[in-house]
Amino acid sequence: MPPVARADLVAVFRDMMTAIDDDGDGRLSLAEWREATVGGGSRAGRAIPIRLSLRGSAESVFRELDGDGDQVLSFAEFAREPLANFDCLDADNDGIVQPAEGEARTTRCASVEATSPAR
Ligand SMILES: [Ca+2]
Numbered sequence: 384m385p386p387v388a389r390a391d392l393v394a395v396f397r398d399m400m401t402a403i404d405d406d407g408d409g410r411l412s413l414a415e416w417r418e419a420t421v422g423g424g425s426r427a428g429r430a431i432p433i434r435l436s437l438r439g440s441a442e443s444v445f446r447e448l449d450g451d452g453d454q455v456l457s458f459a460e461f462a463r464e465p466l467a468n469f470d471c472l473d474a475d476n477d478g479i480v481q482p483a484e485g486e487a488r489t490t491r492c493a494s495v496e497a498t499s500p501a502r
């Protein structure tokens with residue numbers, strides 16, 4: 384595993400969000416989210432992280448991610464979990480996760496992520 388920069392991770396999620404955001408308003412509505420995560424829509428199979436779609440229905444995951452409950456996902460909400468996980472892995476907070484950091488802390492961070500309440 385090569386070093387991963389936080390900026391690169393942000394860019395990946397921005398691209399992903401742009402691909403899903405049909406009306407281009409910079410937020411994801413439940414309809415846009417469903418089309419991206421549920422089979423059958425024109426966006427089926429798009430770049431939604433697989434683990435999200437495995438965690439429950441598209442709708443329950445959407446609600447979980449929608450921290451402020453306004454029925455749309457901002458970029459911060461959309462990318463909160465992967466970025467939080469990155470920050471957990473980034474032991475020295477330099478914005479880059481080195482292979483050693485990732486390997487040493489994957490287990491710890493996975494459990495942190497699983498038990499931390501949605502904010
Ligand atoms: Ca939108």
Ligand SMILES: [Ca+2]
Nearest residue numbers: 449453455456
């Ligand atoms: Ca929201």
